[in-house]
Amino acid sequence: MTARSTTAALPVPAAGSADAIHALLAAGSIANVSLVSAVDSPGIDKKAARLLDALAAILVSRAQHEVIAIGAQVQHSNDLSDHSGKLQLVLAANAALPQTIQAYLEEVWKCMQLLAERRQQLRPPEAKDQQRARMAGLIYRHNFPKFLRRVRKREAAALRFVEAMRNHVTGEDVLQYGSTAAVISMLNSYSKLIDLLSAHQVGGKNEVSVDVVSDPDFLPIMDGLWLAFRILRSLGDHSFHLWGLRLPDHSTVALWRFFNKVTLIHGSIAELESAACSTRLYRLFRKKLFVEIVDHPRMTVTLPTSKDAWVTLIDMALNTAQPLKPIEPRVIQSTAAALSTRFSDKSVSCEIHCECKILQRFATTTTYKIKPINYIGVSKLSCTGCTAVFDSYNELQNSQGHRFYTRGAHGKWYFPWFLPKVGGGEKQIDFTNRVYMKLAGQYAQYLKTVALSDSGALSEGSQEVSAGTPEDFMFLEANALELLDKIKA
Numbered sequence: 001m002t003a004r005s006t007t008a009a010l011p012v013p014a015a016g017s018a019d020a021i022h023a024l025l026a027a028g029s030i031a032n033v034s035l036v037s038a039v040d041s042p043g044i045d046k047k048a049a050r051l052l053d054a055l056a057a058i059l060v061s062r063a064q065h066e067v068i069a070i071g072a073q074v075q076h077s078n079d080l081s082d083h084s085g086k087l088q089l090v091l092a093a094n095a096a097l098p099q100t101i102q103a104y105l106e107e108v109w110k111c112m113q114l115l116a117e118r119r120q121q122l123r124p125p126e127a128k129d130q131q132r133a134r135m136a137g138l139i140y141r142h143n144f145p146k147f148l149r150r151v152r153k154r155e156a157a158a159l160r161f162v163e164a165m166r167n168h169v170t171g172e173d174v175l176q177y178g179s180t181a182a183v184i185s186m187l188n189s190y191s192k193l194i195d196l197l198s199a200h201q202v203g204g205k206n207e208v209s210v211d212v213v214s215d216p217d218f219l220p221i222m223d224g225l226w227l228a229f230r231i232l233r234s235l236g237d238h239s240f241h242l243w244g245l246r247l248p249d250h251s252t253v254a255l256w257r258f259f260n261k262v263t264l265i266h267g268s269i270a271e272l273e274s275a276a277c278s279t280r281l282y283r284l285f286r287k288k289l290f291v292e293i294v295d296h297p298r299m300t301v302t303l304p305t306s307k308d309a310w311v312t313l314i315d316m317a318l319n320t321a322q323p324l325k326p327i328e329p330r331v332i333q334s335t336a337a338a339l340s341t342r343f344s345d346k347s348v349s350c351e352i353h354c355e356c357k358i359l360q361r362f363a364t365t366t367t368y369k370i371k372p373i374n375y376i377g378v379s380k381l382s383c384t385g386c387t388a389v390f391d392s393y394n395e396l397q398n399s400q401g402h403r404f405y406t407r408g409a410h411g412k413w414y415f416p417w418f419l420p421k422v423g424g425g426e427k428q429i430d431f432t433n434r435v436y437m438k439l440a441g442q443y444a445q446y447l448k449t450v451a452l453s454d455s456g457a458l459s460e461g462s463q464e465v466s467a468g469t470p471e472d473f474m475f476l477e478a479n480a481l482e483l484l485d486k487i488k489a
């Protein structure tokens with residue numbers, strides 16, 4: 001039932017075709033569709049997965065619109081005393097990667113190698129601290145445009161919250177409740193960070209010298225900020241949101257997400273450190289590193305050319321999805337009208353999303369000398385199209401060993417987007433069909449719940465959280481009381 005029109009003026013892609021998938025994603029992208037499916041990723045090495053996600057996060061440098069994915073192939077040597085094995089890291093981005101990316105990654109890797117080497121030696125801990133500081137400096141320099149944008153994003157709201165908390169909380173609250181100490185400590189570190197950025201400002205608010213990351217105060221401030229956020233997260237974000245009830249003029253939901261992003265790079269640095277010092281992974285750092293960058297040319301997608309063509313496309317999707325209750329024609333008509341207005345340019349230049357570029361590279365290279373790790377690190381959660389790709393691809397694998405996973409989905413539909421290749425002939429056709437069926441099903445579900453759509457908030461952080469030590473809490477208390485003392489001064 002491809003319903004291809006007889007008039008040349010109404011070209012509609014066939015159901016289950018790649019172009020029908022592209023058009024469905026375009027349709028979903030203008031709606032506020034947010035259906036998050038549970039992430040099921042059996043058989044992944046969690047430590048390696050967190051390492052890859054952290055590497056993807058620290059590779060980002062642009063202030064906006066940059067997503068990077070990283071896959072890995074490890075060649076183990078049978079001889080334990082032989083460290084000549086190799087590690088191949090495969091990078092892809094949604095746009096061109098900076099020329100310096102390879103040298104940067106190699107440099108960071110070298111720092112991790114030194115940390116791994118020294119992990120058991122009885123050296124003075126300062127040597128480790130120096131190495132760690134060097135790595136953090138490198139990473140913050142690279143990531144600085146993105147970091148600055150994140151820090152500034154809700155600066156005004158965050159500083160208003162700092163003032164409100166200063167007036168509301170007493171020193172006794174801090175000493176009595178660990179979570180209060182953590183909140184105040186986080187706010188104190190944040191205001192110190194803002195002061196430090198001001199001291200290094202070379203023009204407007206967004207013109208801050210990158211040399212701020214070499215300021216001796218920078219790392220200790222970020223360490224404090226990260227520690228407080230990490231502990232709050234381990235206590236549960238409700239301990240932060242409680243303040244939203246006591247100070248209802250402040251959105252703790254937005255602030256929570258904000259602090260999550262401000263500390264994201266620091267969390268990734270901590271993850272890299274922990275991987276380098278891990279008894280299970282440190283051997284990885286003895287291998288020779290190779291970096292490969294994969295890219296695919298942009299492709300042109302042709303979308304339905306009229307409102308009627310969009311109606312046909314939606315009908316086709318509903319035909320595939322077979323919802324229990326029919327969708328009112330009025331909903332279909334108005335949706336098609338909106339789509340036809342939104343996509344007046346029928347030809348759209350599209351890029352394969354970065355995690356799918358890596359999947360394509362691994363899935364279409366049949367002659368592996370070394371098998372890839374079944375996890376692809378990504379600097380962001382995946383969109384609906386990419387999630388459908390990974391789910392469909394994994395369904396086609398008869399052995400679990402050949403499946404690939406990412407950190408999960410944010411449930412949003414993105415377009416421009418282009419379907420990757422995962423094989424030739426029948427395999428690609430079967431795969432394309434599955435992706436189409438998944439998206440048609442989700443789109444039908446969206447049409448059913450048009451009136452009920454809301455945007456779910458998902459945390460970007462993926463690191464596992466450990467609770468703080470008594471020393472950590474002592475630091476939080478002291479840091480928190482420092483902020484309260486500032487009012488009395």
Ligand SMILES: [Zn+2]
Nearest residue numbers: 353382383386
């Ligand atoms: Zn995507």
